[in-house]
Amino acid sequence: xxxxxxxxxxxxxxxVVAVNNVNLEIEDGKLYVLLGPSGGGKTTTLYLIAGIYKPxxxxxxxxxxxxTDLTPAERNVGLVFQNYALYPHMKVYDNIAFPLRxxxxxxxxxxxxxxxxxxxxxxxxxxxxxxxxxxxxxxxRVALARALVKEPSVLLLDEPLSNLDALLxxxxxAELKRMQQDLGITSVYVTHDQSEALAIADKIVVIxxxxxxxxxxxxxxxxxxxxxxVATFIGNPPxxxxxxxxxxxxxxxxxxxxxxxxxxxxEKIKRLKLKNILMAFRPENAVVSExxxxxxFSPMGDLFExxxxxxxxxxxxxxxxxxxxxxxxxxxxxxxxIGSKVYVNIDPNTIKYFxxxxxxxxxxxxx
Amino acid sequence: MMPETTxxxxxxxxxxxxxxxxxxxxxxxxxxxxxxILMASSFANQMITGSMVGxxxxxxxxxxxxxxxxxxxxxxxxxxxxxxxxxILNTFIVAFGVMLVTTALATMAGYACSRMKFKxxxxxxxxxxxxxxxxxxxxxxAVYALYIFSKEPIPSQWWTLYAFIYVIVARAxxxxxxxxxxxxxxxxxxPWEVEWSALIDGASRIKVWKxxxxxxxxxxxxxxxxxxxIAGWGALIYVLVFLPPTEKTLATYIAGLLAGGSxxxxxxxxxxxxxxxxxxxxxVFFSFVRRYMLQTSLSGIKG
Ligand SMILES: Nc1ncnc2c1ncn2[C@@H]1O[C@H](COP(=O)(O)OP(=O)(O)OP(=O)(O)O)[C@@H](O)[C@H]1O
Ligand SMILES: [Mg+2]
Numbered sequence: 001x002x003x004x005x006x007x008x009x010x011x012x013x014x015x016v017v018a019v020n021n022v023n024l025e026i027e028d029g030k031l032y033v034l035l036g037p038s039g040g041g042k043t044t045t046l047y048l049i050a051g052i053y054k055p056x057x058x059x060x061x062x063x064x065x066x067x068t069d070l071t072p073a074e075r076n077v078g079l080v081f082q083n084y085a086l087y088p089h090m091k092v093y094d095n096i097a098f099p100l101r102x103x104x105x106x107x108x109x110x111x112x113x114x115x116x117x118x119x120x121x122x123x124x125x126x127x128x129x130x131x132x133x134x135x136x137x138x139x140x141r142v143a144l145a146r147a148l149v150k151e152p153s154v155l156l157l158d159e160p161l162s163n164l165d166a167l168l169x170x171x172x173x174a175e176l177k178r179m180q181q182d183l184g185i186t187s188v189y190v191t192h193d194q195s196e197a198l199a200i201a202d203k204i205v206v207i208x209x210x211x212x213x214x215x216x217x218x219x220x221x222x223x224x225x226x227x228x229x230v231a232t233f234i235g236n237p238p239x240x241x242x243x244x245x246x247x248x249x250x251x252x253x254x255x256x257x258x259x260x261x262x263x264x265x266x267e268k269i270k271r272l273k274l275k276n277i278l279m280a281f282r283p284e285n286a287v288v289s290e291x292x293x294x295x296x297f298s299p300m301g302d303l304f305e306x307x308x309x310x311x312x313x314x315x316x317x318x319x320x321x322x323x324x325x326x327x328x329x330x331x332x333x334x335x336x337x338i339g340s341k342v343y344v345n346i347d348p349n350t351i352k353y354f355x356x357x358x359x360x361x362x363x364x365x366x367x
Numbered sequence: 368m369m370p371e372t373t374x375x376x377x378x379x380x381x382x383x384x385x386x387x388x389x390x391x392x393x394x395x396x397x398x399x400x401x402x403x404i405l406m407a408s409s410f411a412n413q414m415i416t417g418s419m420v421g422x423x424x425x426x427x428x429x430x431x432x433x434x435x436x437x438x439x440x441x442x443x444x445x446x447x448x449x450x451x452x453x454x455i456l457n458t459f460i461v462a463f464g465v466m467l468v469t470t471a472l473a474t475m476a477g478y479a480c481s482r483m484k485f486k487x488x489x490x491x492x493x494x495x496x497x498x499x500x501x502x503x504x505x506x507x508x509a510v511y512a513l514y515i516f517s518k519e520p521i522p523s524q525w526w527t528l529y530a531f532i533y534v535i536v537a538r539a540x541x542x543x544x545x546x547x548x549x550x551x552x553x554x555x556x557x558p559w560e561v562e563w564s565a566l567i568d569g570a571s572r573i574k575v576w577k578x579x580x581x582x583x584x585x586x587x588x589x590x591x592x593x594x595x596x597i598a599g600w601g602a603l604i605y606v607l608v609f610l611p612p613t614e615k616t617l618a619t620y621i622a623g624l625l626a627g628g629s630x631x632x633x634x635x636x637x638x639x640x641x642x643x644x645x646x647x648x649x650x651v652f653f654s655f656v657r658r659y660m661l662q663t664s665l666s667g668i669k670g
Pocket of ligand 1: 013016017018036037038039040041042043044045192
């Protein structure tokens with residue numbers, strides 16, 4: 001039963017600020033996913049929680065207990081490293097038994113615990129092998145077994161599935177999620193794969209350049225991204241951005257097409273005195289056609305590419321400086337001619353509005 | 368994996384091994400022949416040369432003469448049997464001493480160079496290579512001056528002991544730079560994560576070092592151990608200069624036999640016996656550590 005709290009935590013490596021003034025609360029028993037691009041500071045955050053790195057400033061709490069100056073062992077965390085970090089000179093059995101032996105537990109107890117966790121992860125038949133005799137997926141389970149066998153208060157996973165093939169990844173992540181729920185263990189899971197994050201997270205924490213961009217449930221993150229970065233990072237393909245000019249009468253105009261934003265948005269535009277605005281929409285909430293459609297906001301652009309992916313196709317259109325990807329039925333998409341002028345007909349109700357200066361979603365700006 | 372699997376790597380390796388084996392064999396023929404003549408001669412009534420193969424007989428006499436300290440059948444013993452045993456013991460003392468000092472220091476310093484961040488680390492590592500390139504002989508005057516100077520306050524009955532320690536440390540000092548470099552390479556290959564993982568599992572720093580890191584660099588330690596053992600075993604100049612004339616090692620003993628024209632009076636097969644004995648421990652020691660050197664225990668680590 002452990003909740004974790006990071007209080008204004010910063011970590012510098014020389015001049016690089018890997019984690020920048022992060023405040024984060026991780027609830028007991030929940031699976032939190034740290035999601036972000038390479039170099040975003042995910043691993044660093046994880047290592048700070050584990051106690052491998054000491055924060056340059058800020059404090060870390062487990063259940064209101066300040067653990068900032070405790071060693072990794074004293075924090076009782078289980079950590080699965082990105083490269084698994086199995087002990088190559090030890091058999092699987094000894095790898096898993098290692099943390100228990102350090103606790104000087106009796107031999108019989110160690111033996112039963114090792115077999116119990118091995119059975120749970122279905123690696124009982126591998127106990128006699130050396131790590132280099134295992135496949136990536138098997139190594140991953142051994143690493144997981146070693147982390148779980150000491151019954152840690154917190155389970156930390158650094159891109160544990162990144163070395164597996166796509167099929168196995170989907171399979172094991174479901175297994176991981178079920179295991180985490182069964183054990184009710186507070187977990188932090190690092191990944192740069194947004195679909196993985198959406199699939200397993202109780203809460204997603206999007207982190208980029210060492211700064212938390214948004215924290216929320218997968219639905220919140222997907223439906224209502226807090227800023228342009230999150231909008232263009234989540235989803236496959238992610239959200240599209242188009243730029244519009246705010247006219248005198250409060251309407252928004254892009255390439256001749258006009259849109260009247262909802263009153264709440266309009267009010268914020270006025271208060272912030274915005275001359276331009278960024279609009280974001282999901283690829284599935286628009287249709288590309290040769291003529292503008294009724295009731296839709298329809299910026300005009302050039303058709304760049306059509307990629308059929310079975311039933312649906314990804315249609316790429318360039319509108320001004322922005323590249324837009326739309327997912328629509330392949331049959332309709334194949335009617336379009338590459339290079340011709342087309343309209344991107346966006347469902348106005350699904351559009352999110354962003355301040356071009358701060359790149360913040362207007363909904364997240366206090367009224 | 369089954370031996371009959373035909374994956375690409377296996378085929379390549381087999382061919383490579385065969386080709387390499389042949390090349391090494393051809394290149395080694397002169398050395399192998401020399402060693403064979405040396406060893407066989409030590410058990411023969413005379414030195415083996417091509418023309419007199421027919422007149423050879425097997426005998427242990429050379430070895431007996433050698434251990435009696437005699438250099439020819441007729442002569443009186445120049446050295447006592449006791450002397451010879453002491454020389455052998457001295458050789459072992461110097462060889463193991465150099466090995467222990469070198470291996471211990473190179474392992475620790477190699478770890479520091481690989482893992483720790485400190486000022487001037489890069490420069491130090493480059494310096495190691497330069498230091499190794501320094502011929503030991505060119506240093507000997509300074510090392511000798513230091514020896515005389517440092518011996519002064521020590522009571523004279525301890526001088527022999529001090530000379531041994533001094534030889535060992537001085538000879539080890541010549542080996543250490545290169546061996547630090549070798550060990551650093553092995554430590555570099557151990558991922559940080561393996562170390563961290565052990566820390567998280569609750570191991571102390573010492574325990575991590577002893578149970579995780581050292582086993583992973585065993586091949587390096589074995590290599591350094593054998594190199595330094597050989598260096599100590601064959602140490603000639605430093606032993607000649609610093610050990611008192613009564614304390615010889617096999618190397619200086621044989622060198623003494625060969626020097627100063629005495630080669631013409633001694634019975635050569637006796638020298639061959641000395642030479643064979645001189646070679647033997649190196650071979651034994653090598654076959655002992657060989658399996659550690661070839662261990663590829665890091666192969667299980669990715670990333
Ligand atoms: N030990 C270190 N020394 C110096 N800089 C570091 C160190 N570790 C991380 N950094 C830097 O800190 C930043 C964040 O790194 P971090 O490893 O946390 O990223 P990440 O989000 O885990 O990325 P990835 O998805 O590639 O693993 C990067 O700019 C990285 O170069
Ligand atoms: Mg990382």
